[in-house]
Amino acid sequence: MAKAKSAFVCTECGAEYSKWQGQCSSCREWNTLSEVRLASARPGGGAAPSTTGRSGYAGIVSREVIHLAAVDLSEVPRFSSTFGEFDRVLGGGLVPGSAVLLGGHPGAGKSTLLLQTACKLAQHKSALYVTGEESLSQVAMRAHRLQLPTQGLKMLAETSVETILAVAERERPEVLIIDSIQTMHLDDIASAPGGVAQVRESAAALTRFAKQSNTVLLLVGHVTKDGSLAGPKVLEHMIDASLLLEGGADSRFRTLRGQKNRFGAVNELGVFAMLEHGLKEVKNPSAIFLSRSEEQSSGSLVMVVWEGTRPILVEVQALLDDSALGNPRRVAVGLDHNRLAMLLAVLHRHGGLFTGDQDVFLNVVGGVKVLETSADLAVLLAVVSSLQSRPLPRELVVFGEVGLSGEIRPVPSGQERIVEAAKHGFTRAIVPRGNAPKSSPPGMQVIAVDKLAEAIEAL
Numbered sequence: 001m002a003k004a005k006s007a008f009v010c011t012e013c014g015a016e017y018s019k020w021q022g023q024c025s026s027c028r029e030w031n032t033l034s035e036v037r038l039a040s041a042r043p044g045g046g047a048a049p050s051t052t053g054r055s056g057y058a059g060i061v062s063r064e065v066i067h068l069a070a071v072d073l074s075e076v077p078r079f080s081s082t083f084g085e086f087d088r089v090l091g092g093g094l095v096p097g098s099a100v101l102l103g104g105h106p107g108a109g110k111s112t113l114l115l116q117t118a119c120k121l122a123q124h125k126s127a128l129y130v131t132g133e134e135s136l137s138q139v140a141m142r143a144h145r146l147q148l149p150t151q152g153l154k155m156l157a158e159t160s161v162e163t164i165l166a167v168a169e170r171e172r173p174e175v176l177i178i179d180s181i182q183t184m185h186l187d188d189i190a191s192a193p194g195g196v197a198q199v200r201e202s203a204a205a206l207t208r209f210a211k212q213s214n215t216v217l218l219l220v221g222h223v224t225k226d227g228s229l230a231g232p233k234v235l236e237h238m239i240d241a242s243l244l245l246e247g248g249a250d251s252r253f254r255t256l257r258g259q260k261n262r263f264g265a266v267n268e269l270g271v272f273a274m275l276e277h278g279l280k281e282v283k284n285p286s287a288i289f290l291s292r293s294e295e296q297s298s299g300s301l302v303m304v305v306w307e308g309t310r311p312i313l314v315e316v317q318a319l320l321d322d323s324a325l326g327n328p329r330r331v332a333v334g335l336d337h338n339r340l341a342m343l344l345a346v347l348h349r350h351g352g353l354f355t356g357d358q359d360v361f362l363n364v365v366g367g368v369k370v371l372e373t374s375a376d377l378a379v380l381l382a383v384v385s386s387l388q389s390r391p392l393p394r395e396l397v398v399f400g401e402v403g404l405s406g407e408i409r410p411v412p413s414g415q416e417r418i419v420e421a422a423k424h425g426f427t428r429a430i431v432p433r434g435n436a437p438k439s440s441p442p443g444m445q446v447i448a449v450d451k452l453a454e455a456i457e458a459l
Helices: 084-090 110-121 136-145 161-171 196-213 285-289 337-351 373-388 414-423 452-458
Strands: 006-010 033-037 099-104 127-131 154-157 175-179 216-222 241-246 253-261 269-275 278-281 300-307 310-322 330-333 358-364 396-398 428-432 445-449
Touching (some): 084 253, 084 269, 084 278, 099 110, 099 196, 110 127, 110 136, 110 175, 110 216, 127 136, 127 161, 136 154, 154 161, 161 196, 196 216, 285 310, 300 414, 310 373, 310 414, 330 337, 337 373, 373 396, 373 428, 373 452, 445 452
Parallel strands (some): 099 241, 127 154, 127 175, 330 358, 396 428, 428 445
Antiparallel strands (some): 241 253, 269 278, 300 310, 310 358
16 A cells, blocks of 8 residues: 655644654744645546647646636625624625634633524524534523524534535535534544644535535634644635634623634724623723723823724723832733833933833733734823823823834824714824824814924823
């Protein structure tokens, strides 16, 4: 018998190697290569017979080539997932024939969100929920506790991909949910479920079925300790959308963020609240993240961040204290730690305020992760407020990017950010001069600044 060919795949970056090695040459990670058995060649081997005698591929060309201008530009058909926030992150709804991966930490609410979605979709569409981690009675108990409509939803407790595909071929569901991909296995793959080979080939087989049958495929995926999706990185290349549900067990709120989306933007953010009867979408996140105390305190400031297609007002808190260590601590929760160190250096060089002997702690209230640079100015002004122990006005809102030379750079959608702040009752705003509107909203005083020193003086 011919020896089965295999390759070694890095679980971090997806790079392939012909033999095992301790360190991946692409991402420089150690002990991340796992063996994957390659598909065997077709019986008989060799190239396809040539019909021209000159090219081995001339006899297999059967499809016609068309011009790009002739491609149909009709709207991609979508249907709602019954959750507006879920549809927002997906780019407008579920697309038939698409494969969506939903990841998150244990307890984040992945199964709850998909069970709620499946039960509601099953009232007017054919849906099949495949559970590989829980029994059917456990899923039924959760649906009863969440008071979900259970009529119409088809259930299957199975981990064999071959059996799942056979049942799906017979039932022809419009929505197929797999919970979770780490428990699925193929019989001809000689490795344990959850391994690199099993996850990769199982996802490929399910995705292939979804494309051929025009079925919406929803996969549940676990994450590792560092927050990355468990399994090979190439899994993200097979699917159409990769979503991450974030939120700790001690928080009532969950954020759904897109990491990859072939049918929409990847910077959208959906907000949910975990209540007694499951996840409930939050249509006005700013009202929740701005639940501030009545007492004024130094180091607290509201900033406007842009998530996808809407602005969100969040509160940033800074606390500075005399450090008893030779190397003061820099702790940032919800913000980039490296960017905080850079901003403190800009504050010293161009703002004249020294924080080298202070422990600096930053926190974005509500568990929101701020990824854009428009929070720079708000972070520095909150640090200044805490350093001088002077509370800032409660009606003040700030946004703007800070450069290394101390300049305040404009950010996208500045006018919309100011209008959103005015809707929530804010009357003063410190913004980059490039974002200053020609006419301010009624009751809003906009202070435009060019340099960091001007912003500090404007306080």
